[in-house]
Amino acid sequence: xxxxxxxxxxxxxxxxxxxxxxxxxxxxxxxxxxxxxxxxxxxxxxxxxxxxxxxxxxxxxxxxxxxxxxxxxxxxxxxxxxxxxxxxxxxxxxxxxxxxxxxxxxxxxxxxxxxxxxxxxxxxxxxxxxxxxxxxxxxxxxxxxxxxxxxxxxxxxxxxxxxxxxxxxxxxxxxxxxxxxxxxxxxxxxxxxxxxxxxxxxxxxxxxxxxxxxxxxxxxxxxxxxxxxxxxxxxxxxxxxxxxxxxxxxxxxxxxxxxxxxxxxxxxxxxxxxxxxxxxxxxxxxxxxxxxxxxxxxxxxxxxxxxxxxxxxxxxxxxxxxxxxxxxxxxxxxxxxxxxxxxxxxxxxxxxxxxxxxxxxxxxxxxxxxxxxxxxxxxxxxxxxxxxxxxxxxxxxxxxxxxxxxxxxxxxxxxxxxxxxxxxxxxxxxxxxxxxxxxxxxxxxxxxxxxxxxxxxxxxxxxxxxxxxxxxxxxxxxxxxxxxxxxx
Amino acid sequence: xxxxxxxxxxxxxxxxxxxxxxxxxxxxxxxxxxxxxxxxxxxxxxxxxxxxxxxxxxxxxxxxxxxxxxxxxxxxxxxxxxxxxxxxxxxxxxxxxxxxxxxxxxxxxxxxxxxxxxxxxxxxxxxxxxxxxxxxxxxxxxxxxxxxxxxxxxxxxxxxxxxxxxxxxxxxxxxxxxxxxxxxxxxxxxxxxxxxxxxxxxxxxxxxxxxxxxxxxxxxxxxxxxxxxxxxxxxxxxxxxxxxxxxxxxxxxxxxxxxxxxxxxxxxxxxxxxxxxxxxxxxxxxxxxx
Numbered sequence: 001x002x003x004x005x006x007x008x009x010x011x012x013x014x015x016x017x018x019x020x021x022x023x024x025x026x027x028x029x030x031x032x033x034x035x036x037x038x039x040x041x042x043x044x045x046x047x048x049x050x051x052x053x054x055x056x057x058x059x060x061x062x063x064x065x066x067x068x069x070x071x072x073x074x075x076x077x078x079x080x081x082x083x084x085x086x087x088x089x090x091x092x093x094x095x096x097x098x099x100x101x102x103x104x105x106x107x108x109x110x111x112x113x114x115x116x117x118x119x120x121x122x123x124x125x126x127x128x129x130x131x132x133x134x135x136x137x138x139x140x141x142x143x144x145x146x147x148x149x150x151x152x153x154x155x156x157x158x159x160x161x162x163x164x165x166x167x168x169x170x171x172x173x174x175x176x177x178x179x180x181x182x183x184x185x186x187x188x189x190x191x192x193x194x195x196x197x198x199x200x201x202x203x204x205x206x207x208x209x210x211x212x213x214x215x216x217x218x219x220x221x222x223x224x225x226x227x228x229x230x231x232x233x234x235x236x237x238x239x240x241x242x243x244x245x246x247x248x249x250x251x252x253x254x255x256x257x258x259x260x261x262x263x264x265x266x267x268x269x270x271x272x273x274x275x276x277x278x279x280x281x282x283x284x285x286x287x288x289x290x291x292x293x294x295x296x297x298x299x300x301x302x303x304x305x306x307x308x309x310x311x312x313x314x315x316x317x318x319x320x321x322x323x324x325x326x327x328x329x330x331x332x333x334x335x336x337x338x339x340x341x342x343x344x345x346x347x348x349x350x351x352x353x354x355x356x357x358x359x360x361x362x363x364x365x366x367x368x369x370x371x372x373x374x375x376x377x378x379x380x381x382x383x384x385x386x387x388x389x390x391x392x393x394x395x396x397x398x399x400x401x402x403x404x405x406x407x408x409x410x411x412x413x414x415x416x417x418x419x420x421x422x423x424x425x426x427x428x429x430x431x432x433x434x435x436x437x438x439x440x441x442x443x444x445x446x447x448x449x450x451x452x453x454x455x456x457x458x459x460x461x462x463x464x465x466x467x468x469x470x471x472x473x474x475x476x477x478x479x480x481x482x483x484x485x486x487x488x
Numbered sequence: 489x490x491x492x493x494x495x496x497x498x499x500x501x502x503x504x505x506x507x508x509x510x511x512x513x514x515x516x517x518x519x520x521x522x523x524x525x526x527x528x529x530x531x532x533x534x535x536x537x538x539x540x541x542x543x544x545x546x547x548x549x550x551x552x553x554x555x556x557x558x559x560x561x562x563x564x565x566x567x568x569x570x571x572x573x574x575x576x577x578x579x580x581x582x583x584x585x586x587x588x589x590x591x592x593x594x595x596x597x598x599x600x601x602x603x604x605x606x607x608x609x610x611x612x613x614x615x616x617x618x619x620x621x622x623x624x625x626x627x628x629x630x631x632x633x634x635x636x637x638x639x640x641x642x643x644x645x646x647x648x649x650x651x652x653x654x655x656x657x658x659x660x661x662x663x664x665x666x667x668x669x670x671x672x673x674x675x676x677x678x679x680x681x682x683x684x685x686x687x688x689x690x691x692x693x694x695x696x697x698x699x700x701x702x703x704x705x706x707x708x709x710x711x712x713x714x715x716x717x718x719x720x721x722x723x724x725x726x727x728x729x730x731x732x733x734x735x736x737x738x739x740x741x742x743x744x745x746x747x748x749x750x751x752x753x754x755x756x757x758x759x760x761x762x763x764x765x766x767x768x769x770x771x772x773x774x775x776x777x778x
Contacts, residue, residue, distance in 0.1 A: 020499060381617070382615065382616055382617030382619055383615075383617055383618075383626070383628055386619075386626065386628040386629050386775065386776075387629060387729060387730065388629055388630050388631075388729070388730075389629065389630050389631045389725065389728035389729055389730050390728065394628075394629075394775060396628070396774075424775075426589075426595075426773040426775070427589050427590070427592065427595045427773070447596070449599075449773055449775075451775045
């Protein structure tokens with residue numbers, strides 16, 4: 001079987017095809033097999049997470065929301081199980097985005113467009129919509145026949161079309177509905193939505209997501225991947241010769257011939273390809289391409305053609321995986337009579353894994369050591385310094401105390417920097433001299449106006465670094481912030 | 489245009505007959521749904537013109553069909569806003585000045601309200617942060633011409649100084665030079681004496697005893713013994729480090745010979761009582777309050 005096939009011969013002779021071609025509707029055929037099962041499984045998992053996650057409860061104590069995942073926009077809080085993030089900590093999302101991006105790169109360098117083929121929402125919902133279509137209108141041939149038919153439209157056909165779009169709209173509506181549940185207490189919001197008591201914005205977002213799901217998954221389908229999504233272009237630059245892609249093993253498949261002819265030729269001891277030109281791989285493809293033309297932009301690498309081809313190979317008694325996850329290096333090696341090699345551990349995958357580990361590690365570390373008490377200081381700009389009647393200098397600061405814990409804190413403020421400073425918080429009578437004590441309610445911030453006065457003669461410098469220490473006097477937890485003490 | 493059209497062999501589409509450098513333009517009209525949407529916007533615009541006030545007439549404009557007016561809408565919005573804020577501002581108006589400072593919620597409201605009103609009304613003279621300027625007091629320091637307690641600050645805001653209001657603060661720095669009360673060298677001497685009161689350097693050969701005598705005869709009546717000032721008359725303390733019109737000799741000579749009479753307008757009647765209260769609390773919280 002080790003005959004050499006020049007890949008250039010595989011290209012179809014359509015170089016003169018026009019640059020513009022109208023869309024040809026794709027009618028993917030149903031298929032069963034390993035990859036179809038993986039796809040069903042991942043679809044069930046992804047949709048399950050998306051639709052059910054808002055209903056998962058998480059006890060955070062009295063007064064705090066008990067939803068596991070909640071984006072609380074009115075109160076500027078983000079809850080993710082045991083993690084509660086404040087607006088000051090949105091940099092965690094930067095880390096999350098970096099990890100997500102590099103994870104995509106890693107997937108790509110190992111197994112090509114795994115994201116596109118199995119996990120992308122566009123793929124998942126389009127797949128679901130195709131399943132509905134198949135259920136209602138029948139498989140590929142039936143759908144093609146019904147669409148082409150010039151017979152007068154029958155009641156049964158109208159019923160089918162209405163049913164299909166109704167189910168699509170139902171799924172789309174529920175998709176939009178699940179989306180808004182991430183932004184408010186889910187059971188309450190569901191009740192409000194049903195009784196038309198929910199805020200207008202909830203209905204608006206449900207409308208937007210219903211429309212986008214219905215249009216993108218029902219009508220745009222593969223066009224989103226080929227025309228709207230930038231990822232196919234980016235991934236082309238990220239993939240390398242070692243990445244496993246859904247590949248037609250032309251070394252084994254060529255020359256294509258019929259089953260009967262292949263058997264005859266084989267009986268004569270001649271070499272023939274395994275591909276019998278049955279076009280099953282094309283029939284099942286959700287983007288309507290022919291994988292035998294080599295890697296191409298439209299291919300989302302969902303692996304359905306592998307299943308289709310395997311089924312045919314089993315029937316005609318040939319080995320499976322004429323189409324499989326492979327790369328050009330191995331095709332080359334097999335043609336040269338060498339054993340194929342698969343290399344997952346490479347410089348590229350090591351670097352990607354290291355980046356994910358590093359960023360993930362930093363995030364976990366900062367989350368674990370995250371302080372539940374914080375202080376931000378802002379120096380008055382106008383005026384920066386005030387001279388008092390006895391000649392001493394006063395600077396005013398806006399101090400924001402952040403209590404991220406679930407209980408009230410009693411906090412003492414100390415200042416370090418200028419010589420002999422006195423401190424006063426507007427609206428607070430200091431019990432301890434020059435050490436104001438403030439109560440900050442749980443899960444909230446307090447903004448204070450803090451006045452620091454120091455004699456000018458002791459502080460000849462124009463600008464002295466000043467450090468504010470805040471301490472929970474009950475627990476000893478401390479935080480500090482620096483600014484400057486300015487002399488006019 | 490269709491007269492010139494020909495069918496393109498590759499695409500099977502007709503061309504528009506336009507040709508540039510051998511490249512022919514295909515006739516690809518806009519999608520019908522797009523064109524229909526475009527015409528619908530035109531129809532919509534015409535309807536909008538008629539239904540809403542739009543057409544200018546010579547002295548007025550068309551009023552539309554349903555009496556819609558964006559000005560009326562604004563009035564309603566403002567009334568609603570007043571309603572929303574009503575309770576809080578009423579609470580602010582009802583509370584005493586001292587109680588406002590003790591209540592964190594009221595203090596925050598008063599400071600926020602006071603800050604915006606200060607920016608609109610007071611900043612032109614006192615600066616956006618109340619830092620003042622020559623002749624306009626700095627409200628962040630602890631030197632007060634008419635007193636720096638909450639009540640005194642509120643009184644000054646309400647009635648002003650030399651504002652013409654019946655209850656205004658009155659007080660005058662006389663023009664000793666212009667009015668011929670003191671002669672040139674006497675003014676120089678007393679100016680140096682005043683500088684010495686707050687520990688500033690004095691001119692060489694300056695006669696301290698003579699200065700003290702002139703000061704006792706002319707200035708003590710308002711500025712008090714030793715120049716400590718008198719808030720009843722708005723007479724500044726001359727022994728501290730803060731000088732409204734400058735502490736150098738030339739500025740002092742000008743002050744003594746020409747007199748000073750800065751005006752603070754009265755805000756009663758221009759701002760409502762709750763707002764004035766908020767402003768007093770805000771100014772007090774700037775840091776200079778006694």
